[in-house]
Every structure is written in C-alpha cells, then in structure tokens.
Amino acid sequence: DRTERVLRLVAERGAGTVHFMALAGLLSRGDAAAADEFEGMLRDGDMALQQQVLRTVATTHKVLGQDLWETLVVQDAYSLCAPVVQILLSAMDQGHPDAARALDLLERIASDPGASVQAEARDGLFSRRHPNAIEGVRHDLQRVIGGQLTLVVDRICTAPAERASDQALRAELAQLALRRLREDAQLSDPDRVTLCRLLTFIAP
DSSP states (O other), rough: HHHHHHHHHHHOOOOOHHHHHHHHHHHHHTOHHHHHHHHHHHHSSSHHHHHHHHHHHHTTTTTHHHHHHHHHHHOOOOOHHHHHHHHHHHHHHHOOOTTTHHHHHHHHHTTTOOTTHHHHHHHHHTTTOOOHHHHHHHHTTTTTHHHHHHEEEEEEEEHHSSSHHHHHHHHHHHHHHHHHHHHOTOHHHHHHHHHHHHHHHHHO
C-alpha cells in the first residue's frame, strides 16, 4: 500500500509532531509497530504525551493501553479519562477480547457520581442500549434538575432511534416528561423548557 509506505518513511525520518502524526496514520491502518510504539508512549510518557496518545487512539477507534485502563480510571483526570471512555466503548463495539473488562469499567464509571466522566460513560452505554443506562435515564428524567436534566435530555436526543424498540423507549420517555410537566409544581421554567425541547424532538 503506497500510503502506508509513505507514512512509514515519514515516521522513520521525521521527529516530534511529524513522527507522531505519521504513526497515527499507520495506527489507523492497523500497523502493529505503530501500536507498539504508542503503547510505549502511554507507559513511559508524561501526562501531556499520554493525553495526546489516548486522544489519537480514541479517534482511530483502536483498543490499546489495557494495562493502564484501571489506573487511569482511578486517577480520574478528565483529560485522560475522556478518551479512555471512548477506547472502552470501541472495545465493546468491536467485540475485543477485553470487551467484558471494558464494560465492567464503564459500568463502574457510570455508577460513580464523583467520576469526572460519568456523563460520558452514561452517554455511551445508553446509546448502546445498556439496560442499566436506560433505567438510569428513566429515573433521572423524573427527578434531576438544571444541568443534569439537560444532560439527560441530550442523552436521549443523541441516542440511536432506528429500531422499533428505540422508538418505543422514546415514546415512554416522552410520557414521563409529560407527566413531570403536569405534576411537578416545583419545576423551574428553564427545566420546563428543557422537557419541552425533549417533547419537540420526539414528536412525529
């Protein structure tokens, strides 16, 4: 492949950002040597380099850094954990050998109210129709307010809706929003606007 040959040549001759971006191009094409080099950067690099590598891996939908997943999640630095969540989701989507471990970590993050990337984990799980995430949306839609309610409504609006079950779930959630608008006398005007936005989005 001509593109791979050129990228490998640039990676071999280049330095700094040029070398890194050529490696990223090779990684996106499944190059094992590039993957090994990125693994080394994750293992030995400082936080800034780790962040750059994780973002690149997440963008290319590759699954790397398994030895560091747990440590990064525990450290809970948003700039590192946000791309880790995307990598974990890619592992699930691809049926990777570490998919079960990825799901376990995502469930832990999603259930931890103190996690900096809880919303991202919940978004990813809900869009993949995870039952716990669906139940969490049902619960939150009826109880949370302010920015949290906005996150829940955004989660619903951005989730897939191509299946009949997706449409049925949206119809159910619309009924919950209607009931809250009708019965929650303490609901603020901004929250009423948020729920109305959801109903407008779901309406046929």
